Amino acid sequence: MVDSNLVLNGQTFAYTIYAIVIILLMAWFGYKITKTGKTGVLQTRLFTVLVIFLTLLGVSLHIVTNLTIPWVSIDLNRSEITPDRVFNISVADHQFRLPEEKMTAKVGEIVLFDVTSSDLTYGFGVFRKDNTMVCQMQVVPWHRNDLMWKFEKPGIYTIRSTEYSGPKGHQMILKDVLEIKE
């Protein structure tokens, strides 16, 4: 499974290119609209092509990502996958309670984080040393919140709540509590 940073870099690259193109397009349009020149409107046929293009773009984006981002199929089929390691975590009173002081797993293992809350809605996110996010999910009280993940790189990771749960919530951080070994 590819590292989530790689997917994020790809997305950043694609969106940045798009943003530059659309800004330049509007700048060009703003300049040309004040000048004399051809004023013909787009032909109906070309307009239809535009509609088809937008439709294909909207739909294909999700098809492409669902087929290429590896954690999507794991996520959608997680009830049928047997994890190599399960971490049962509970949350209450703005505190995470871990199954052990330091959770460990190996690179390439399928890990299941099974998180339950007995009071409020929280978040659960895994973060790298440089604060970038590996993955996250919501933690809704009295529901099963299970996140299945396959770590590709060894390292020590931090867990923090990714959902606002009042002023007490933003300090729900457990540093270096997850270790992924070679």
Added chain:
Amino acid sequence: MSYIDTLLNGEQGAFNPDKLTPMQKLALRFVVVGVLYYGLSAIEGMIMRMYEISPIPGFDAEHFFAIMTAHPLVGIFGSSYSIVFGAFLFLVPFLMKKPLWSIKLGNWSFVLIAVGTLIFWLSGFISHYAPLYTLYWPLPADFTQFSPVGGAIFILGIAIVMVGTIFFVINIFKTIAYTPEGFEKVSGRAMLASATGFSWKESIFRKKSKRRENLVSLPVAAVARGTVDTLLNAVIIAFTGVLILVYMVAAILGYDLKETAIDALLYKNWFWWGLDLIADGLVLIFVAGTGYLLAMLITGKDLYMARIARLALWVELVVSWTVWSHHLLADQAQPGILKIVSGEFVTAFELITQGLAFFITLITLWSARPLKMTNALKFLLGGLLGFGLAVPAGIIQADIGLNRILHNTQWIIGPHVHVAILIGLVMTLYAAIYFLLPILTNGAKLYSQKLANFHFWAHLIGGIGMGAFMGMAGLKGMLRRTVYYEGEYNLYMILAAICGALLLLAFFAFLYNIIMTFGVKGLIGIFTPPKTKTTDLLPKDA
């Protein structure tokens, strides 16, 4: 004229509030209060930008989150609703060439929205009630962190805004449907069916020869369709307010309803369904309609592909009822089918509907070139760019794979939410304000074109820049609704704050320009009772 004369009486003394009709006063009151609430929201935003760099002495985290709760609500209800409602209460009768159904009800809408906003803002300021803009605590409510009394007053303020909103809805639909005295009788039901799009008369699938003419113009149809979502949203928010109030009253009386809570996931679905009627419903429909109207007024031409545009507005309305699940892609208990169908694929329709609105408006403008680069035109182009940037950013995060690594990061709130609102929505509203200024004021002269130019560029660069730097921080893992105390994201936050400061400067330039255009006496005169009792929109001699 001396500086003091201009400050008191406006540029060249051209604005005379005594000559305003009651309808002009109503629209201007909405706009002035909406602009002031925008300023309040912008100042709050700047405080938060500074706090994200380094906590400000005297402000604790509770205060920060209270500001974060009030900030979007003041922006949405106090500012955007006020400006939009004021403009549409004037434009719908203006376009339909008949008086507003009830000016009195319009004034009630204005008062209730202005006062309701002030109440919930004050309640948040004093009691630090901070459940965020979602109003709710994803139930069960937690009163160990908040005062239920402060929360109850907060909800009262929201409820008052919703009553004002429902009055607006009634006024718009009544205005579309009713026949004023002396006018030729038309069927109110047929007018409403045509306006909302629930009429096969306008069906695109009918043969050209069998199609009947639409009873209402495209911009009025856009207002009507957006107003359907406004009504549904008001009902949901009002009901939710009552629900939350039950928890609060119980807490005040000493009962804890925590263990009898409504299912949190069900509640999230319910609330996001309602809240999305704003973000993915009325905002998109109103803005598309305003863009179409401005394009037609600026060019003096019919809209390109008007029939498709009308259909796209209807599709957008239906889509807005079915996209809520993209807010719950990170909720593992949410059924997968809802995530894929509602969260991903129906949401992707917004790329189509908004893409069509974008191109139809541009093509209409292009058909009339060369155009003079007026303030209305340049702000309209800015608004289109805003949605051109923000909608694809939203489609990216409404993806099961990407949401797993983007949800609740600054990416969501930066390139998507703030660019959509500040650039897409607000610049379109500014375009409408600049366009309507001479009509609503009977020819007041803008004080300074240089200030208007500065307003445009500072707002555009500041808004896009702020969104971009927030987005970059998000891609590096910075969460929204969080304070970082160790300067982890200071580079991005300092750059975002510089852009935020530019936005604030843009606002002050605009405000100063408006004060000098109207004059202090003129601004006060907008809020005094009208001298004439006519239901006409404009003075007879205008």
